[in-house]
Amino acid sequence: MSILIAFDLEGPLSPQDNAYEIMGRLPQGYELFERLSRYDDLLTLEGRPGYEPGDTLALIVPFLLAYGVKEEDIRAVSRTAFLTPGAKETVAELAALGLPSCIISTSYCQHACRVAWELGLPEDWVACTRLPLNAWQGELTPEDREWILEVARSFLEVPLEDDEALKRLGESFFWEEMPRRAKLGKFFSLVRVVGGTRKTEALTNFARRAGVSLDRVVAVGDSITDFHMLKTVREAGGLSIVFNGNVYSLPYGTCAVASLDLTAILPLIKTFAQEGLAAVRQEIENFSRSSGEGGPFYHWLLDRSPGEEIVSLHVRFRARLRGRAAHLG
Template sequence: MTGNVICFDLEGPLSPQDNAYEVMGLFDNGHKIFEVISRYDDLLTLEGRKNYEPGDTLALIVPFLIYHEISERDILRVSERARITDGSGFLISRLEQLGWVPYIISTSYQQHAYNVGEQIGIPPERIYCTFFPLDEFREEIGELGTSLIEDLERDILKKLYPNINDDNRIKERLDRFYYRDIVGTELEDVMRRVVVIGGQRKVDATLRIAKKVKTSLSELIVVGDSITDYKMLKEVKVEKGISIVFNGNKYAIPYSNVGLAATDIRFLLIIISAYMRGGRSTVMDTVKTWENSYDEFVKDPEKIPDDVIPEDLKNFLLTKVRDPEFFPPHFHYLE
């Protein structure tokens, strides 16, 4: 093994930007269309639709990106505006100093994933993301079938978006487009080639990483926050590894064994420090200590025992705890 391994989801833990949502915002009503497609993604995931994985939204929006002539440069331009989660660069640098090998496993298009990775110090060879040669796809598509897309956009904006909680209506209309209208077309072929790294494909990525570094899932730490991560979090948890949900939602929390709510991700080093001292059991003991003593620790960080926080993090917490905009780290034991 080349070192301890930690795998991060990107959108959420490392950067709050929903890149695909922002890219869709480059054309009129794109955000509204994305919200409906995203709801459809949730519905197909919860239904367990065959050959569908959470996060395949990034394939479903391809017809709209091509129709509105969005380019790879546009995706990168939007990515360049992305904020990096506070503490991300510090965390990655410190992890590598401690001998850890950080990876990114993300649904994000490669243009966004590689850009964020470069900013925080994770090279492309350690990023598993959605390969997306959009410019090549646009050149390949001959007759796009613009009337089908125009009709769908009109229905989304006039019928679906105003009734976004009408799940049956959303499924019926979008099923018609994706599973009937474009079947056998060049557009369907292009969409099938967009392999979004979400759901089971994130599990597959963790398995490839584990094989690459000659370890098992029980020795991995994974960090996620949403429905695209739940299978990865669940698999690592079942295998007795460490599954951390960072500022997570209801789709991810049940499948993790550690929860961390914070505005600064450097506090993840508390978990790393505990793991290096005594493995999984020490991590769980540390999390329970933080959960049970949260009020005391936040009131007076000086009283936090040295064995449950690295010294530099304690000093950082002391400088930030009185800041009204600062949200102290809140750990949750989720076993």
């Protein structure tokens, strides 16, 4: 029986956080992105109506415009990204078995489609965030540009751990002041980041195209933007794999895999396709008894919460593969 494998991109398929690296080319860009990412986490955790995890990629758009970033810059940063070890082999083996894959990513399409091409996946099996930066660059007034740069300086003055100050500044800039500036407010509203429930919408559409129900889907994710997709697949009876996940994603997996090579998930997918979920659980129990000191490490999560030991293990593997971007939500 056929199945569909849905991959998050940043983490499982490529270690680079593309938006983070784009911002990193700007003055104190990494630090600014980290504050905006934390603000994104706070909005997600409080359940702000209409806000989705991963909307950081909308939050940074005013700053990209103010610093003159263009679509070519996104592509240039994307070309520096490398694939997660084993990613190409995993996608190729799944294709050889007749098991279709898709990518569902918050990443800007300039990055997501390039990685898909490198993996041999067609663009029409990629859901990503569209960002027509070049068309918008000429619309920004000098006054708007200076105002945004001043706000950037204000964000950088706030300590990263000061959640209350970040919320106050974010509320004022994004939800009070920016809507009053017609063009800026319009640009911000047009960025529809593929995160949270929007990932699940994309997954449902891809499953329909593949002719499978959600209980025949494998979802592979690692972060806060994936939790709704992982949760939906798990509750439907499909297989949700958290690969080197963080504290925001691990509670929503059917199982978790900590590894420096993506091919570690292949045995689970093959078993799920041929024998179903119960056989995957048995395989994980067998693997758990035989895992060496360097991994890979497998954990069944369907009927348990990930404890500190599992979370810490994934944090370590995540840091080894993703470097500085590992701590982002």
